[in-house]
Amino acid sequence: MALRYALMAALHEAPATGYELTQRFRSRLANVWNASHQQVYRELARLLEDNKLLVETVAQSDKPDKKRYHLTIAGRKDLEEWLNTPQPRPPVRDPLLVKLFAGDLLDSDVLKEDIEKLKQDWLAQLGYFRSIEHTYFRQPSALSRQYRLQYMALRRGITQITAGLEWLEELETTLEELDDAP
Amino acid sequence: MALRYALMAALHEAPATGYELTQRFRSRLANVWNASHQQVYRELARLLEDNKLLVETVAQSDKPDKKRYHLTIAGRKDLEEWLNTPQPRPPVRDPLLVKLFAGDLLDSDVLKEDIEKLKQDWLAQLGYFRSIEHTYFRQPSALSRQYRLQYMALRRGITQITAGLEWLEELETTLEELDDAP
DNA sequence: CCTTACATGTAACAAGTTACATGATTAG
DNA sequence: CTAATCATGTAACTTGTTACATGTAAGG
Structure with missing residues (x-):
């Protein structure tokens, strides 16, 4: 719907x-x-x-x-x-997390490739979102209600990816620790 | 699949x-x-x-x-x-962001209710995830590879919701500003 | 008495994906 | 000559949702 x-x-x-x-x-x-x-x-x-x-x-x-x-x-x-009627929040279905959940069957090198790929995707996306932010939403306080709300939709994308990248760092650190002391 | x-x-x-x-x-x-x-x-x-x-x-x-x-x-x-084969990342489909995107047709009070509801949901979920973290993943460095990777899947949930809650704060602040100076 | 938890399904429908199809123009 | 961008679709299939169906036991 x-x-x-x-x-x-x-x-x-x-x-x-x-x-x-x-x-x-x-x-x-x-x-x-x-x-x-x-x-x-x-x-x-x-x-x-x-x-x-x-x-x-x-x-x-x-x-x-x-x-x-x-x-x-x-x-x-x-x-x-x-x-103006309540909508459900999106269902969560993340193949990468399924992989981690069955981590004992997962090859470390394959996982590292997945991580690298995802990081590149996210960085590209973040760069793009930031460029929109920079060109259209420089001083949010000056914007109309409509555009401020659109800006908040964009902000969601930016903060989500930023948090995702931080988590990826955490994941990479974990993998390094596992490699060092097996 | x-x-x-x-x-x-x-x-x-x-x-x-x-x-x-x-x-x-x-x-x-x-x-x-x-x-x-x-x-x-x-x-x-x-x-x-x-x-x-x-x-x-x-x-x-x-x-x-x-x-x-x-x-x-x-x-x-x-x-x-x-x-061990690459999987696509999940498609993004968020009704709340669709709402914000068409923000000029969106009633502020309805939006505030959506926000409050979402915040409660996320807080409950975060509490639950943190309780798992506390009972099963106290010292991650002591865990086996399998459980450390499972822990990273959980960490993803925790960091995602945390970032989501911060964004919600940002959204609430925006709405207050819009209410004060219309 | 009523709801929740346990426990398993079928059927119909809506939403999303994959494969196939066509045709013009522009850039390398 | 080849790939990419513009531009619009059809058909078959898979996934996900909603509605319907049934029955027991425990707790308030």
Whole structure:
């Protein structure tokens, strides 16, 4: 159910095509919501069917036409209702922690590779989030309520990754200790 | 695919019934993996079908019989292979952040209730994790590799929630500022 | 009497993933 | 010539959720 509203929230910010929405999920919304392009197109079709959206076909000279979706009044109302009703918190399902849990069957070198990979991913993501913070949210106190709340969504991503990186350090230290005194 | 391995990892630690596995997912594994009892029973049936598990029927005097599942050699081998191959990191899908992203449609009082609820949930969870830490992982340096890695899985839960609570404070401060100077 | 814990499932449906499909343009 | 970006989809499959179903025992 929530994908619908993630899409509507993104379209409420600004009308967009399925392609652009997919990109937003992968970039600015990476710490908020995730969806593949297949999911996006399918759900957009349903939202359109339910009259929550309108399409505007944008002709392009060289590239194929694209469909820009807009929230309708009904869509906005629907979104507003959802926003103001309690939502569950996300379920936790982390393969890396499953691995650690069965740590006695886990090879140390494989684990170290996993850690290194994850660290690189997180650092890249953190760099990206910080660049957004720097360019759009320099003095938060000057921002409108809307943007301050968006900023807090971004802050969540930054603090989460920062805590994740600290934990990775802790994990690496543990592995070194285990290597030294086996 | 990963539910299979989460179950196998849990059964590798100790044989258990579907009921017990469901409970573990809700308690000790709350920061690792999540699954409803329906999912657990369905997947256990599949694992049994694939000869990754064995059942032992445990007769009980007053309560109905229960089925205790054990990992087979094939199951253990399968798990080991999975553990030593790279796994994707969990996708991010957080309804609360979707709400913040569309913050201009969000009522402040509703948001404050969400925050309060989440804080209570997290505090309870943190208390629980800390109690495990205190009773089972007092001097980590004395522990075997297996338990030190399990401890690091627990540490992930503790550090994640701690960071989450700090972020919630930041969010509350922001809301107060917005209330004071509208 | 009512709820919670114990104990195990089936069925229908919604959400998410993977594979396949097509076609143009731009950069290396 | 090859890969990447833009742009949109269909189909099959797997995973996860919700609703329904049943029965015992203990505690308030």
